[in-house]
Amino acid sequence: MLVTNLAILVLAGFVGFYVISKVPNTLHTPLMSGTNAIHGIVIVGGLLVLGLSGDGFLNKLILVIAIAFGTINVVGGFLVTDRMLEMFKTKDPKKAAAQAEEPEGSA
Amino acid sequence: MFASFLQDPDFIRVCYIVAFALFIIGLGGLTGPRTAVRGNRIAAVGMAIAIGATLLTEGMGNWGLIILGIVIGTVIGVPAARNVRMTAMPQMVALFNGVGGGAIALISWAEFRSSDGFDHVATYVVIASLFAAIVGSVSFWGSNIAFAKLQELISGRPIVLPFQQAINLALLAVAVGFSIAIASGTTSEWVFIGILVAAALLGNFVVLPIGGADMPVVISMLNAFTGLSAAAAGIALDNTALIVAGMIVGASGSILTNLMAQAMNRSIPSIVAGGFGGSGALPAGGGDGEQRTARSTSAADAAVQMAYASSVMIVPGYGMAVAQAQHAVRELTLELEKRGVEVNFAIHPVAGRMPGHMNVLLAEADVPYEQLKEMEQANPLFPRTDVSLIIGANDVTNPAANDDPGSPIYGMPILEVDKSRSVIVLKRSMSSGFAGIDNPLFYAENTAMLFGDAKASVQEIVAELNEL
Numbered sequence: 001m002l003v004t005n006l007a008i009l010v011l012a013g014f015v016g017f018y019v020i021s022k023v024p025n026t027l028h029t030p031l032m033s034g035t036n037a038i039h040g041i042v043i044v045g046g047l048l049v050l051g052l053s054g055d056g057f058l059n060k061l062i063l064v065i066a067i068a069f070g071t072i073n074v075v076g077g078f079l080v081t082d083r084m085l086e087m088f089k090t091k092d093p094k095k096a097a098a099q100a101e102e103p104e105g106s107a
Numbered sequence: 108m109f110a111s112f113l114q115d116p117d118f119i120r121v122c123y124i125v126a127f128a129l130f131i132i133g134l135g136g137l138t139g140p141r142t143a144v145r146g147n148r149i150a151a152v153g154m155a156i157a158i159g160a161t162l163l164t165e166g167m168g169n170w171g172l173i174i175l176g177i178v179i180g181t182v183i184g185v186p187a188a189r190n191v192r193m194t195a196m197p198q199m200v201a202l203f204n205g206v207g208g209g210a211i212a213l214i215s216w217a218e219f220r221s222s223d224g225f226d227h228v229a230t231y232v233v234i235a236s237l238f239a240a241i242v243g244s245v246s247f248w249g250s251n252i253a254f255a256k257l258q259e260l261i262s263g264r265p266i267v268l269p270f271q272q273a274i275n276l277a278l279l280a281v282a283v284g285f286s287i288a289i290a291s292g293t294t295s296e297w298v299f300i301g302i303l304v305a306a307a308l309l310g311n312f313v314v315l316p317i318g319g320a321d322m323p324v325v326i327s328m329l330n331a332f333t334g335l336s337a338a339a340a341g342i343a344l345d346n347t348a349l350i351v352a353g354m355i356v357g358a359s360g361s362i363l364t365n366l367m368a369q370a371m372n373r374s375i376p377s378i379v380a381g382g383f384g385g386s387g388a389l390p391a392g393g394g395d396g397e398q399r400t401a402r403s404t405s406a407a408d409a410a411v412q413m414a415y416a417s418s419v420m421i422v423p424g425y426g427m428a429v430a431q432a433q434h435a436v437r438e439l440t441l442e443l444e445k446r447g448v449e450v451n452f453a454i455h456p457v458a459g460r461m462p463g464h465m466n467v468l469l470a471e472a473d474v475p476y477e478q479l480k481e482m483e484q485a486n487p488l489f490p491r492t493d494v495s496l497i498i499g500a501n502d503v504t505n506p507a508a509n510d511d512p513g514s515p516i517y518g519m520p521i522l523e524v525d526k527s528r529s530v531i532v533l534k535r536s537m538s539s540g541f542a543g544i545d546n547p548l549f550y551a552e553n554t555a556m557l558f559g560d561a562k563a564s565v566q567e568i569v570a571e572l573n574e575l
Contacts, residue, residue: 002231005342005350012338012351015131016358023138028363028462032327033200034137034147035359038130039334040154040203041352042210044161045344046176049214051167053221060169062217064176069210071180072187074158076203078151079188081137084196084467085144 030084037077043070114165120347122160127351129153134359157348193468194428197461198257201326205250208333211243211340212303218343224294235343237286240299241306242336246329248310253326256319263319268312275312281305313379321378323461324367328375331360367462373519401537404555406564409496409531410571416493418449420485422522423465424458426499426534430561433472436498439565440474442572451478453485453495453522455503485522492527499533499561505546515544530554533564 023031050063112118130153136146162173184203191199215236219225225233255261268274282305285298317325334356341349368375413419421440427433440450452474458465466479480488489495497504506525507514524530525548532549534556548554557564 001345002229002342005345005347008347008350009338009342009354012127012354013358016134016355017362019131019134019355020138020359020362023363023366027138027140027143028367029196029200029464029467030143030147031134031137032330032360032363032461033196033203034134034150035334035356035363036200036204036207036330037147038134038150038154038352039207039330039337039356041157041349042207042214042333042337042340043180044157044346044348045214045337045340046210047158047161047167047173048164048344048346049217049221050169050173050176051162051164054169054172054217055221059217059220060172062213062220064172064179066210066213066217067173067176068179068183069206069213071177072184073203073207073210074154074184075181076184076188076199078147078154079185080191080196080199080203081147082144082151083188084193085147 030081033077033081033084037074037081040070040074040077043067043074046070113163116165119160119163122156123346123348123351126153126157126160126348127355129156130352130355134355157352161348192431193471194431195258196467197323197326197459197464198254200461201250201253201257201329204326204330204333205247205254208243208246208250208329208336211333211336212240212247212306214340215240215243215343216299216303219289219299220296224296224299225289226294230290232343233290234286235339237289237302239336239339239343240302241282241286242332242339244303244306245310245313246332246336248307249314249329249332250310250326252311252314253322253329256314257322263322265316265318267316271312271316275309278305278309278312282309317378321373323457324364324373324375324378326461327360327364327367328379331357331364334358334360367457401549401556402554404531404557406557406567407571407574408555409557410568410575412529412531413443413448413494413496413568414446414572414575416448418451418488418492418494419443420451420453420488420492420495420524420527422453422455422458422495422497422500422504422524423469424455424498424500424503425464426501426561428459428464428468428499430499430563432498432562432565433468433474435562435565435569436469437472437474439569439572440478442569446572451480451485451488453480453482453488453524455482455500455522456520458500458503482520482522489523489526493529495524495527495530497524497530497532497534498565499535501534501546502544504548505544506548506551507544507546511547524548525551525554528553532556533561534558535560 046063046066054060054063129149133146133150136142136149218236222228256263282302285302288298314325334353337353338350338357341353443450454465456462504522504524505516508516508519508521511517530553532554549556
């Protein structure tokens with residue numbers, strides 16, 4: 001189990017490296033925000049630990065806070081990223097097309 | 108029958124596979140302007156699938172508390188994300204990152220408690236949980252400090268304790284030492300709390316000495332940290348969704364961190380070892396004791412100067428963001444273009460407090476994308492530029508980075524505004540920039556200062572242009 005998980009870990013690391021390697025400057029902030037939202041996956045850990053083995057007042061309190069934190073991370077992260085990206089989207093199609101071509105030309 | 112199919116562990120695992128495939132597709136989308144919006148939404152769908160599948164797990168209980176946690180998180184997170192101003196985005200990202208790290212540290216703590224101090228738990232699970240606890244806690248506290256600095260709740264300048272590095276190393280040694288004690292059988296909760304406290308102090312002390320100019324790099328680094336700790340938590344919980352999503356963020360966050368550090372000609376170790384001038388010797392007034400004077404100008408003069416220029420380069424910085432001046436700047440651009448002046452924007456990769464910060468703001472004000480020049484395109488244009496209008500940017504224009512080997516930012520690539528024929532600097536006061544470094548540009552012969560709030564100054568210039 002450990003070895004399988006380590007294999008998954010290493011492969012996921014390479015995926016992360018290669019998916020990201022080429023990004024125009026303009027998108028650095030939204031990208032950081034987007035990856036930030038994705039590590040909100042920790043909420044899944046909180047749900048599992050609370051749902052399957054949460055007992056005792058303090059444990060429950062800790063885990064409810066953890067789930068609340070994870071939810072803030074997920075919901076806030078995706079919403080903020082979406083808002084940032086809307087800035088680039090609310091253009092007429094001609095400008096949007098110019099936007100899309102520019103970074104490739106300058107890279 | 109159907110319910111038991113849904114609760115089949117393999118079905119849940121398949122959902123996780125779908126979820127992380129969507130994360131990867133979504134991230135790929137986020138790297139291009141045309142696909143970014145869709146990419147983010149695809150990743151969000153992946154997250155919904157992962158959470159939904161987790162809730163199907165057989166034997167889940169404590170539903171009331173689960174709902175309570177999610178409701179609290181939603182009630183706090185949604186309005187925060189909806190209402191935050193574009194200028195405050197960097198802090199917001201830091202905060203959202205921090206709570207993620209905090210969640211991981213708390214989960215590790217709860218696991219420790221519910222397994223009677225990792226009694227009869229496989230060693231690798233213990234190690235992964237402790238790693239997640241330490242890194243998650245560092246990320247939580249470090250992000251909070253980054254938030255406080257950017258929100259200006261505490262000074263953006265480097266705050267350095269005596270023997271800072273020795274203290275940090277000692278804290279790290281305490282965290283690792285206590286972890287070894289737990290891994291080798293200690294079940295005392297105080298030891299675990301000791302780890303959390305040491306990591307919390309470490310998170311504070313690592314970020315406090317770092318100056319504002321390095322903050323984007325730090326937030327990105329902490330983002331990668333949270334990802335790595337999520338992956339470690341995934342190993343501990345044997346959960347592929349956590350492993351894959353966490354590791355992808357860890358890897359991509361590291362790359363992003365490196366890109367930002369490169370843009371500033373800084374190495375990540377030197378940033379972490381202490382902010383600009385980690386020695387604490389920050390030259391406040393240039394250090395040469397020479398009395399230097401800056402020339403100040405008026406909005407009317409600035410308007411005339413620009414109206415009769417053939418090319419104007421606008422250099423926005425954090426000051427424009429703080430003053431919410433982007434719409435006024437757009438208005439100024441239109442007025443100048445009406446008079447046949449060629450207007451461009453020079454965007455330093457780390458202008459503002461995050462890469463892309465200026466682009467987001469200017470896009471909001473409908474500045475055409477073609478007018479935004481990245482540093483490599485902008486620098487050759489400066490010698491042909493009549494007026495460089497600097498709006499609340501400081502460190503990214505500091506010629507000391509090119510000329511003064513003694514400067515803490517020596518070697519950082521800058522926008523070479525000093526090469527343009529004249530420079531107008533809009534600034535609130537003569538105070539040095541976020542990095543706390545004096546800027547010789549302000550004392551140059553062809554530089555004029557226009558003091559005041561950036562938005563008010565730009566509006567005054569526009570009004571004066573209309574008078575001409």
